[in-house]
Amino acid sequence: MKTAVHLVQLDCAWEDKTANFARVRAMLDEEQPDAGALVVLPEMFATGFSMDTEATRQGDDRETESFLRGLALKHQCCVIGGAVTADAEGKCRNEALVFDPEGRELARYAKMRPFALGEEDKVHERGTQVCVFEWCGLKIAPFICYDLRFPELAREAVVRCGAEVLVYIASWPVKRHQHWLALLQARAIENLACVIGVNRCGQDPFFTHVGRSIVVDPHGVVTADAGSHEKILRAVIEHDSVRDWRAHFPALTDAGPWPSACAP
Numbered sequence: 001m002k003t004a005v006h007l008v009q010l011d012c013a014w015e016d017k018t019a020n021f022a023r024v025r026a027m028l029d030e031e032q033p034d035a036g037a038l039v040v041l042p043e044m045f046a047t048g049f050s051m052d053t054e055a056t057r058q059g060d061d062r063e064t065e066s067f068l069r070g071l072a073l074k075h076q077c078c079v080i081g082g083a084v085t086a087d088a089e090g091k092c093r094n095e096a097l098v099f100d101p102e103g104r105e106l107a108r109y110a111k112m113r114p115f116a117l118g119e120e121d122k123v124h125e126r127g128t129q130v131c132v133f134e135w136c137g138l139k140i141a142p143f144i145c146y147d148l149r150f151p152e153l154a155r156e157a158v159v160r161c162g163a164e165v166l167v168y169i170a171s172w173p174v175k176r177h178q179h180w181l182a183l184l185q186a187r188a189i190e191n192l193a194c195v196i197g198v199n200r201c202g203q204d205p206f207f208t209h210v211g212r213s214i215v216v217d218p219h220g221v222v223t224a225d226a227g228s229h230e231k232i233l234r235a236v237i238e239h240d241s242v243r244d245w246r247a248h249f250p251a252l253t254d255a256g257p258w259p260s261a262c263a264p
Contacts (some may be wrong), residue, residue, distance in 0.1 A: 001042045001240070003158045005134045006077075007213040007233040009226045010147035011202030012048040012171075015055040020046045021067050023234075031232045033075050033209070036101070036137060041068075041081035042200040043145045044094065049171035049204065051123050053092045056084040065097055065202040071187050072099040078135045080142055082169050096142040096169055098133055107133035111144040112153055120146075132161035138239060139163050148183045148197075151190065155164045159258045162167075164242045166191065170199040173181045177210035184210070189220040194237050201230055 008027060015021035024041065031041050043049065047056045055239040058064050063085035072079040072091045079099050086092045098107040110127030114120040130153055132141045141157035148168050159161040166187055172180045180199065194217060201211035211245065213226040215235040224235035246252060 003036040003138060003237045005235045005237055006033040006037055006039045007198045007226055008041045009201050009211050009213045009231050010042055010045055012045055012200050014048045014056040014204050025195050027232055033077050035076040037077045038078045039077045040061045040167060040198040042198050043082040043171045046237040047080055051119055051125050051146050057086045057092050061231055069098055069099045069103045072101055073103045076101040087111050091125045092123060094144060095145055109142045113146045113150050115146040130157040132157055132163050138165050140165040140167060142167045154187050154191055165194045167196045172199045172210055173207040174210040177212055185220040186205050192218045192252060194218060194242055201228060
């Protein structure tokens with residue numbers, strides 16, 4: 001079985017939700033995704049990676065969630081995209097939201113490793129757990145940008161929750177682009193998993209962003225690469241590529257059980 005994936009590599013307009021919503025709509029109207037496909041947008045795609053939560057967080061009408069839900073309904077796809085949400089106390093979180101073709105929320109993941117170097121930890125609450133949702137028979141775990149540097153998060157999703165596909169949405173800068181590529185491949189190899197990395201491109205007031213949204217198979221081979229410019233990249237995930245490799249090469253079993261606690 002195969003599942004199509006559409007990686008939306010967006011040049012995000014800075015703190016301008018209206019412009020970014022319009023651009024994403026236009027891109028997907030021009031390159032219609034396959035019905036039933038997985039469509040993935042970058043981290044904080046609606047505003048760019050700004051720490052001004054007055055500009056980035058959703059209002060009471062949850063406009064970014066409504067936009068993602070509308071994309072899923074219109075294109076009859078499963079859609080993953082980043083949004084900044086706020087709770088009743090005004091605490092914000094950098095989240096990955098997932099909606100199915102009927103507009104139902106399949107998953108909501110809060111970034112577990114805020115980027116302290118960029119002072120994200122001062123404005124976004126840390127997430128507390130990994131999550132896995134199922135689409136087209138695949139078990140998929142969403143993560144966000146800096147999470148990629150922490151292999152224990154991916155391993156927990158794989159060992160405890162059975163994840164077969166790891167999805168990283170990001171705002172990764174060009175000066176660390178080799179880290180982005182190498183770490184995506186490493187997460188695939190060590191977890192015997194398919195990995196999807198969707199990064200923004202273009203410039204914001206602080207960084208130039210690398211793009212290089214890619215798909216990596218469980219052997220660490222890059223099977224699709226969006227390059228550095230704005231585009232939608234279509235790729236296909238072979239379900240059996242993960243399952244057959246895990247059956248043939250049982251490294252996850254050899255790793256032993258996931259520890260419930262550290263030894264004293």
